[in-house]
Amino acid sequence: MSSSSAYFGNGNFEFVHNRSNRALYQNMHNAITATELWNWLRDYSPSNGFMLSSVPEIKRIDNKMREDPISGNHSGSSYGCMMRNMHFIAKNGYEAFETEYIKQNTPIRIQRTVEPTQEETTQAQEILYPPEPPQ
Numbered sequence: 001m002s003s004s005s006a007y008f009g010n011g012n013f014e015f016v017h018n019r020s021n022r023a024l025y026q027n028m029h030n031a032i033t034a035t036e037l038w039n040w041l042r043d044y045s046p047s048n049g050f051m052l053s054s055v056p057e058i059k060r061i062d063n064k065m066r067e068d069p070i071s072g073n074h075s076g077s078s079y080g081c082m083m084r085n086m087h088f089i090a091k092n093g094y095e096a097f098e099t100e101y102i103k104q105n106t107p108i109r110i111q112r113t114v115e116p117t118q119e120e121t122t123q124a125q126e127i128l129y130p131p132e133p134p135q
Contacts, residue, residue, distance in 0.1 A: 008090070008094055011029035012026070015098050024074060030064075031065040035064050050079070051080040
């Protein structure tokens with residue numbers, strides 16, 4: 001594996017737990033890799049966003065993506081967001097994207113700093129373990 005392919009990643013997106021989103025990421029990543037446009041994407045700065053871009057390189061990526069039926073699942077918005085993510089990978093690397101993705105998609109655990117009152121504990125127990133109905 002060359003250093004540039006390691007930088008742009010393997011395109012598996014195994015850290016994306018939603019299968020549909022993972023497939024869309026893989027489709028776009030594979031299209032950019034197949035068209036050999038990672039370096040171009042790194043330096044490209046769309047003036048009106050990716051969704052409205054009409055440069056030939058974007059058209060090449062689009063055409064390659066459309067070879068896979070999964071590409072039809074993109075909305076205009078998802079396409080623009082995913083291209084921004086690919087742009088991030090082109091500029092910062094796959095590992096940096098993985099780190100950022102995990103950080104932004106991991107639920108925050110709120111730690112309680114005050115013990116529950118007896119009333120809160122009783123209410124929770126009644127919800128979790130309702131009393132048996134009289135027979």
